[in-house]
Amino acid sequence: MTAKEAIRLVWDYHHLNHVLAPADAIWVLCSHDLRVADRAVELWKEGLAPFVIMSGGFGNFTEGVFEKPEAELFAERAIQLGLPVSKVLVEARSTNCGENVAFTRALLEEKQIALSEVIAVQKPYMERRTFATIRKQWPALEVQVSSPQMSFDDYTTGSITPDMVVHIMVGDLQRIIEYPKQGFMIEQELLPEVEEALQVLIEAGYTKHLLAPL
Secondary structure, three states: OOHHHHHHHHHHHHOOOOOOOOOOEEEEEOOOOOHHHHHHHHHHHOOOOOOEEEEOOOOOOOOOOOOOOHHHHHHHHHHHOOOOHHHEEEEOOOOOHHHHHHHHHHHHHHOOOOOOEEEEEOOHHHHHHHHHHHHHHOOOOEEEEEOOOOOHHHHOOOOOOHHHHHHHHHHHHHHHHHHHHHOOOOOOOOOHHHHHHHHHHHHOOOOOOOOOOO
């Protein structure tokens, strides 16, 4: 298997390809990529949910880079694209996927908002990890997942380079394998060819975002 073939396999594996149905809310797990906010607005304009939750403080890629918490910048972007201010909730403290869940739940409880089903919106290579985390940490909540509708080549442009994305994809795939053992997410089926692709990419040097050895 070539590195190029391995990249496509891992990229495709991270996508869940959910066919979206109406939900109680669109829940954006924020990051360094504002195109995720664009996708949330697309879904809101399609009438798939009545409001949008932006969740994110400062993470690995935004600490010291963004002047405001991720959720605040994502909310500003969404409002610029036509989302009414009254249709967005902002959770601006979380620094990782688990905190996205915990702090969003706390915000909703504070506002006495009950959800039974959401559409979570993430970066393309974090669909599966997001789904598995939410299902473990909020099992009563039904979750669908979506992301910017782009190919790998179209997605990896500008400051979000192919090398950067592959390093992160490899790290996220490792976490999908390891985190269920630690109780952070539910297990995901892993096909042999995806495991092989992971090893090919690690051997090719895509190791910047692997977990630190115990």
